[in-house]
Amino acid sequence: MQPHLKKAFTLLALAIIAFIFVRSLVVPLSFGQYGWYRGDALGDIRNFPVEYAGSASCGEENCHTNIYSVWINGSHKTVNCETCHGPSGKHVNNIREMPGPVNDSRDYCGICHYKRVARPTTFPQIDPAVHGQDMQCTYCHNPHKPWFV
């Protein structure tokens, strides 16, 4: 082989070896495990903490069984506990960690029940100006089982 070709091929070989070496250092080990991404990312994302434990964890663990049985038979049974009471994941794991107090203002009930033009007409809505004389909704309505004062 001619000497100038030999030099060129040696340089090329060195460049390829350097590229492979640097790449093996820079690219994470699990990259390409399942596709063109880092396979370990799936585990990272799956290990995020669960904040909303679900209504079942409130009533089926012998804790809030009374209020749970009231709620599950009322028309608010489609509204999960944590929709109003906030995330309970920390409280379920450690009962000393209490969730914050529930917002019992008229405006909070109104987030669902104030009369709004875009709401389906079949959904129960009230006009806050004429309904209830600025009293707290819970004065008349039981939020866990509406229509039973």
Add this chain to the structure above:
Amino acid sequence: MEVTRREFTKIGCKVIIGAAAGSAVIESVIIRGTGAENSPADEYDWNEHYWGYIVDTRICIGCGRCANACKRENDVPFDEPVYRTWVERYRTKLDGEVVIDSPNGSIDGFPDDIPPEEVKKAFYVPKICNHCDNPPCVQVCPVGATFETKDGVVLVDYKYCIGCRYCIQGCPYGARYFNTKKGTADKCTWCYHRITKGLLPACVQACPTGARKFGDLNDPDSIVNKILDTERINVLKPDLGTKPKVYYVGLDREVR
């Protein structure tokens, strides 16, 4: 050019060995382990599932509990105007003008800032990442930090994302945002940490009317397939060919 038999054999051997070694090295480095069929964790097999999402715009009441729950579940900056899911309000006025808004992503509810007498048609449309089967955001990522899993969820690798925001530009649904806490692009994961444990996404669980439904498209008895089989459904921007997996019931033609 004269070549002896010995030289010819030498060159031939070198070429064959070089070609074989070169292609082996390149293959082992570049295409390392693609198409591995095993699941990332044993208790959850992602080959068995293919997730889908239903939004029933006819029964959404615009309470915004979904957007609120999403922010709390996923540690989304609560006071910044960024949302993984949000609710839009569409109002057609008597003169035909369409007003679209989503104050604070619906978290504080929707005050009637236009007198109801002046509105002839109004409805809410919950929005969320469509988890496209042909996702434009994944195509444009320059580093492979966003991807579609085998069970059909589009995710972001927060350790690998360089925060170039190209995917935010690439999403035709505006479903991505820049997370200033993490310094990366961020988006809805369909609560991947929940659904792989058998739970529902936080927004679906928080919805008081059942306007949001989540289930397995592989399971013929799942709630999602039951609705797909019986209702009139549509997806957002079907002309883009992104093949969304969020299906809308009762979608108005004004919705973009």
